Amino acid sequence: MHLRVHCFRWLALMLLMLTAAPVSAQLFQGKPLVTPSLITNASDASKPFTVGVRFKIAPEWHLYWKNAGDAGLPIEVKWQLPEGFTASGIQYPTPHKIVQAGIVAFGYENEVVLLATITPPKDFNASGKVSIKADLNWLVCQESCIPGNGAAELTFGNLSAAQRLENKNLIEKYTSQLPQPLSRLSLKSRVGTKATAERTDVEISLEGDDAVKVSDFFPETFEKFLINHIDIKTSEGKITFPLTPKDKTSELTSLQGLLILGEKGYEFSVPVTAKGDGAPAGNTGGGLIAQDFNVQDEAERLSLAWVLVLAFAGGLLLNVMPCVLPVLSLKVMSFVQQSAKGKDVNQRLSLLFAAGVVASFWALAAVAVLLQSAGSQIGWGFQFQSPIFVLVMTAVIFVFGLNLVGVFEFGTPAVSGEVSATLSRNDNLGAFMNGVLATTLATPCTAPFLGTALGFAFSQPAWVIFAVFTAAALGLAVPYVVLSWNPAWLKFIPKPGLWMVRFKQLMGFLLFATAVWLLTVIGSQLGAEGVVWTVAFLLALSVAAWLIGQYADFTAPRGRKVAVYVIALLIAAGSYYWMFERQLRWREVGVVASTASAIEEGGIPWKPFTLASLEQDVADGKTVFIDFTADWCFTCKVTEKTVLETQTVRNKIKELGIVAVRADWTNRNDEITALLKKFGRSGVPLYVVFPAGKPTEPIILPEVITTGLLIDAFQKASPKNAASVQ
Amino acid sequence: MTRKNFLSLALSLAVTVITGASLVAFAPAPTAIGSAAPSFTLTDLDGKSHSLADFKGKTVVLEWTNPNCPFVVAHYKSNNMQSLQKKYTDKGVVWLAVNSTNDQSGEFMSVADLKKNRTEWKSAYTAQLIDADGKVGRLYNAKTTPHMFIVDKDGKLVYQGGIDDAAGTSGGKDAKVNYVAQALDAVLAGKEVPTATTKSYGCSVKYATK
Numbered sequence: 001m002h003l004r005v006h007c008f009r010w011l012a013l014m015l016l017m018l019t020a021a022p023v024s025a026q027l028f029q030g031k032p033l034v035t036p037s038l039i040t041n042a043s044d045a046s047k048p049f050t051v052g053v054r055f056k057i058a059p060e061w062h063l064y065w066k067n068a069g070d071a072g073l074p075i076e077v078k079w080q081l082p083e084g085f086t087a088s089g090i091q092y093p094t095p096h097k098i099v100q101a102g103i104v105a106f107g108y109e110n111e112v113v114l115l116a117t118i119t120p121p122k123d124f125n126a127s128g129k130v131s132i133k134a135d136l137n138w139l140v141c142q143e144s145c146i147p148g149n150g151a152a153e154l155t156f157g158n159l160s161a162a163q164r165l166e167n168k169n170l171i172e173k174y175t176s177q178l179p180q181p182l183s184r185l186s187l188k189s190r191v192g193t194k195a196t197a198e199r200t201d202v203e204i205s206l207e208g209d210d211a212v213k214v215s216d217f218f219p220e221t222f223e224k225f226l227i228n229h230i231d232i233k234t235s236e237g238k239i240t241f242p243l244t245p246k247d248k249t250s251e252l253t254s255l256q257g258l259l260i261l262g263e264k265g266y267e268f269s270v271p272v273t274a275k276g277d278g279a280p281a282g283n284t285g286g287g288l289i290a291q292d293f294n295v296q297d298e299a300e301r302l303s304l305a306w307v308l309v310l311a312f313a314g315g316l317l318l319n320v321m322p323c324v325l326p327v328l329s330l331k332v333m334s335f336v337q338q339s340a341k342g343k344d345v346n347q348r349l350s351l352l353f354a355a356g357v358v359a360s361f362w363a364l365a366a367v368a369v370l371l372q373s374a375g376s377q378i379g380w381g382f383q384f385q386s387p388i389f390v391l392v393m394t395a396v397i398f399v400f401g402l403n404l405v406g407v408f409e410f411g412t413p414a415v416s417g418e419v420s421a422t423l424s425r426n427d428n429l430g431a432f433m434n435g436v437l438a439t440t441l442a443t444p445c446t447a448p449f450l451g452t453a454l455g456f457a458f459s460q461p462a463w464v465i466f467a468v469f470t471a472a473a474l475g476l477a478v479p480y481v482v483l484s485w486n487p488a489w490l491k492f493i494p495k496p497g498l499w500m501v502r503f504k505q506l507m508g509f510l511l512f513a514t515a516v517w518l519l520t521v522i523g524s525q526l527g528a529e530g531v532v533w534t535v536a537f538l539l540a541l542s543v544a545a546w547l548i549g550q551y552a553d554f555t556a557p558r559g560r561k562v563a564v565y566v567i568a569l570l571i572a573a574g575s576y577y578w579m580f581e582r583q584l585r586w587r588e589v590g591v592v593a594s595t596a597s598a599i600e601e602g603g604i605p606w607k608p609f610t611l612a613s614l615e616q617d618v619a620d621g622k623t624v625f626i627d628f629t630a631d632w633c634f635t636c637k638v639t640e641k642t643v644l645e646t647q648t649v650r651n652k653i654k655e656l657g658i659v660a661v662r663a664d665w666t667n668r669n670d671e672i673t674a675l676l677k678k679f680g681r682s683g684v685p686l687y688v689v690f691p692a693g694k695p696t697e698p699i700i701l702p703e704v705i706t707t708g709l710l711i712d713a714f715q716k717a718s719p720k721n722a723a724s725v726q
Numbered sequence: 727m728t729r730k731n732f733l734s735l736a737l738s739l740a741v742t743v744i745t746g747a748s749l750v751a752f753a754p755a756p757t758a759i760g761s762a763a764p765s766f767t768l769t770d771l772d773g774k775s776h777s778l779a780d781f782k783g784k785t786v787v788l789e790w791t792n793p794n795c796p797f798v799v800a801h802y803k804s805n806n807m808q809s810l811q812k813k814y815t816d817k818g819v820v821w822l823a824v825n826s827t828n829d830q831s832g833e834f835m836s837v838a839d840l841k842k843n844r845t846e847w848k849s850a851y852t853a854q855l856i857d858a859d860g861k862v863g864r865l866y867n868a869k870t871t872p873h874m875f876i877v878d879k880d881g882k883l884v885y886q887g888g889i890d891d892a893a894g895t896s897g898g899k900d901a902k903v904n905y906v907a908q909a910l911d912a913v914l915a916g917k918e919v920p921t922a923t924t925k926s927y928g929c930s931v932k933y934a935t936k
Contacts, residue, residue: 070869070870070930071869071870071927071928071929071930071931072929072930073893073894073895073927100930100933100935101828101860101930101931101932101933101934101935102933103869103930103931103933105930137894139796139895141929141930143831143832143833143932144794144795144832144833144929145795145796145797145929146796147796147894147895198758221925226887226923226925228867228869244758244923245923246921246922246923246924247921247922247923
């Protein structure tokens with residue numbers, strides 16, 4: 001009986017090894033065991049794009065990580081690319097540990113997507129079909145093991161929209177499972193080794209908030225040592241394991257692997273200086289982000305009082321930052337309307353406005369504290385990284401603009417008019433909501449000091465965050481309060497009259513301008529398609545608003561009013577559903593590549609930001625200038641146009657051979673967030689220069705920079721000067 | 727007990743504990759190259775008992791095997807394993823295939839099946855030993871099939887690791903160095919083994935779960 005079963009298994013196995021056909025599944029007893037395919041989220045091959053090697057794996061079977069563990073074999077990928085195309089190294093999602101009778105495997109169950117970036121040649125001509133091929137070899141094991149091989153192919157232009165969407169989601173899912181940089185953790189590490197001829201004992205000591213959360217260590221393959229993976233012990237921030245040297249020359253010079261916290265892996269790569277006499281050799285780990293900086297400009301430690309002053313000043317400055325202007329205009333209108341009323345009314349309303357500002361800052365602080373405790377890294381202006389938030393803002397601003405230019409009247413207490421009506425009212429709720437709106441619009445532009453203050457705040461306990469947010473809120477609100485309490489200063493504002501109606505209409509156009517600016521943000525988040533659907537949605541909203549304005553005025557009978565509002569609401573909700581949920585499917589698609597890294601002809605040759613390439617450039621001793629920016633940051637855009645992209649700066653960058661890196665924070669990017677935090681900031685803009693050969697002494701420039709300031713910093717950081725600057 | 731006596735007693739106790747502890751700490755791992763290979767006694771397919779001690783004065787190869795493992799299959803289908811077995815047993819080497827597959831495993835084969843498999847593959851080992859409880863496998867820390875060990879005529883372990891440098895299922899075709907042949911040639915010539923430790927590759931040994 002046994003024999004027959006095994007002979008059959010045998011035969012099946014041999015057949016498998018011979019007949020593994022390209023692109024089709026590896027079969028086992030008639031069922032698919034491993035089905036490989038190539039996927040991409042790119043629509044064409046003209047720019048570097050991500051390719052995923054996807055393996056669907058039958059339940060309970062597993063494929064292997066790059067270190068297979070005690071037994072097994074890693075997945076092998078051999079690319080067959082068109083002429084001139086190059087492939088990056090394979091990126092492996094964090095594997096699982098699979099233990100069978102004391103033998104450890106690192107691998108993947110059910111499904112895995114390995115990721116790589118394929119770069120087309122510089123002179124790539126998009127005509128003709130591009131196809132990417134990979135020859136694959138793998139070993140799939142349950143209790144038994146079966147080797148498999150096959151070729152998978154991907155041809156651009158052959159994919160349906162649904163497939164593209166599925167691929168996009170898959171790539172996003174597995175990108176999020178890639179090991180994260182160690183700097184994401186609050187952790188310091190020391191590696192100690194104790195070596196004798198027969199064994200080397202390794203001890204990784206971890207310190208910091210996350211140290212006790214580390215549950216395991218998955219090492220990469222050791223070149224010169226053997227390891228029993230089951231011997232890796234982790235407890236209370238200490239990881240220990242013995243290694244057996246392969247021969248007398250075996251020396252542990254570095255330690256690579258993944259620190260495991262729950263399901264997540266963090267890249268651990270530390271040089272080790274081994275000492276044979278038993279004295280532990282210490283070393284702190286991590287890349288650029290993990291190392292200590294000796295920042296050349298700003299003082300690192302700020303007392304809380306000073307931070308509160310800075311936060312207050314920052315809030316004050318928010319009033320005059322470019323992207324708060326629409327709100328200022330709103331407030332100016334309120335001044336105008338209120339100067340006609342009594343002093344005590346003004347005082348009460350101004351305090352309510354301040355309360356609105358403070359309340360919304362507290363709401364932000366509460367969210368910040370929540371996210372901070374959840375371990376998520378956020379930054380000032382983070383709301384603008386969410387397309388949903390931006391769309392809601394655009395719609396609200398647009399409808400409010402329609403209201404101001406007179407398409408429909410507020411004052412009618414009704415659902416769709418409620419937001420704009422509330423915002424324009426001069427009663428208590430209106431003043432309070434004005435404060436809220438001012439806050440919401442102010443956040444994307446971080447005023448110079450506020451950045452420092454908040455950067456400081458994020459590393460602080462909750463009460464400090466609240467204190468800092470309160471100070472900033474008061475700064476934002478104080479001019480309004482002061483003006484209201486000293487109405488004498490309001491006399492500079494003309495008396496109400498017909499001009500007010502026109503002024504109101506003019507404000508409406510300002511709001512439309514704000515909506516246009518928000519559309520550019522949507523464009524960078526959802527692409528051209530997103531902008532088109534947003535504009536179409538705004539059109540539907542304007543029809544709804546017009547219906548209300550025409551058919552549901554004060555004199556209309558109640559029944560008709562209700563009917564009109566219902567129709568208007570249906571138009572708005574229906575068009576949203578059809579356009580965004582059915583057509584654009586925006587919440588599924590996620591984030592489309594940003595435009596901020598587009599290269600302008602003759603301009604600075606910006607390099608898009610990746611932590612790896614930055615670390616490489618810095619390590620190579622190059623002078624590196626980083627522009628931390630985002631499409632929604634108006635201040636950043638202004639500085640780029642007026643300071644960075646000027647002939648003087650362009651020439652200097654060329655002359656000194658400076659590597660210009662654009663860190664685009666338009667969409668959430670954890671590496672950039674981590675680096676910003678490293679510099680004590682939680683928002684953009686930020687300008688940093690790494691002097692040649694001095695990676696630990698970056699120069700931080702103020703948020704408002706001038707050409708002269710920038711050139712000075714470049715000179716100081718250039719290779720010949722950097723050496724003499726201490 | 728006087729205070730002085732007490733002190734010296736404490737001191738000698740401490741010395742004993744420290745010495746003992748360091749002896750334990752620095753005791754070589756069972757698979758350490760150059761140390762005595764752990765002794766064992768196992769029964770072969772024909773019911774004959776073999777002890778490592780029986781082969782003192784001879785070079786012994788231990789080959790962890792499992793005929794249901796594709797890595798093992800590959801080395802036998804390519805005739806790589808049998809030709810090595812033949813070549814070196816002809817030179818007086820004792821070649822023991824050890825099967826540590828537990829009897830609950832789907833890959834477990836009865837003695838009758840193993841015998842048929844031996845005939846089918848024309849295996850040329852001295853004997854295949856049954857280690858279904860995995861005790862000897864654990865003793866040697868054998869992890870994969872195949873996993874190769876070489877014991878010299880003095881009973882010392884001189885090689886442990888993979889059969890060759892081609893981790894995969896090519897059955898030796900892709901190999902540049904066959905570590906086992908290299909080590910056996912050195913041992914038989916009375917020379918030091920050039921590469922004494924490598925990482926073995928293959929399926930996991932199907933040990934019984936405790």
